Amino acid sequence: MTESDLSLRDRLVDAGMELLAAEGPQALTLREIARRAGVSHGAPRRHFPTRLELLSAIAHRGFADLAERTRTTSARTADGPRARVAALARTYLEFALDRPGMYELMFRHDLLESGRLGLRETSLPLFALLTELIGQVNPDADARRVAGALWANLHGTAQLWRWRSLPLALGETDFGPLLDTVLAAHLGPEGGR
Template sequence: MVGDTGLRARLVQVGVDLVRSDGAATLTLREIARRAGVSHGAPRRYFPTHLALLSEIARTGFADLTAQITQTLADCPDDPRARLAALARRYVDFGCRDRGMFELMFRHDLLESNHLGLRDSSLPLFEMAVDLISRARPGTGTPPTVLAGALWTNLHGIVELRNWGSLRLATGTDDVEPLLHAALEAHLGPMRPSP
């Protein structure tokens, strides 16, 4: 028999697997319980509401994305612009590759309810971007938080348009690289040629 913490973790993992294989719309308490092999009421012992369970699953997504970006930045040169470009690519790649989780992570009702501090799980990513922008564009007069928010909005839009198929309709391709380059130049200014 699985212990209390084991079953709680199993319910979350089943939810993670389910959102990744079948999308966010399939994440019902009943389906998670069925796939975990427990009664449909079992999840309520650990998660008082459906939003609480979804929030814990989304926190797993934020932890995964943060770990991926941290690893990506560890492999980058110590150039804030290059590191910001790597962060942007990893973010867009994650959103395009892990669509169900990405959709769940940014659901307004989950972030608004802030179950289990979900909103706080997203902040380290934003703070990384703010730090890199403040180092890449010091003294621009525009607060780094504003520039990071504008860039994040741009990146998130690229993911959503690509995932909906609208990007292909508008540009004739699903290639996000030219858009990433344009977004970074729009928010950081043009790349200066190497001396």
């Protein structure tokens, strides 16, 4: 692959990310991404034979961003495994709320199942870290199942918060108190272990 090929590939992904941030995942068409990248509508097919492959490349960047945010959070939090789980959970929710279009794209079943660009493998290190930390918080728990339940709870919290259902129901504008409740439900009360 030549340097100009790499640059076009990156330009297409960059244009897709900008479109995603501005208009959401429903706006991601090959034609519109090509237009925004300043190339012919057929040019994306040179690097991405299918729309699914281009969407996977965009989602891959989202997973890379989330991974970087979790690495930074993990490095800053040295208060023990429970505090690290709480910090990672907050980072996950903030990512979902800050970048709703990307978050929605990243967890599309068709992209994860397609095997394109190893998206499934890209999402697993965060789950492994969460599982490891939960095992440290409660060595008697089935850490993988607790991590799965916590992840599902965080995913639902992100969606319902974004849709404004939870803020309306709870009468709150900050998800922090709800996050504390979620963590207590999955890890036990603070100060337990």
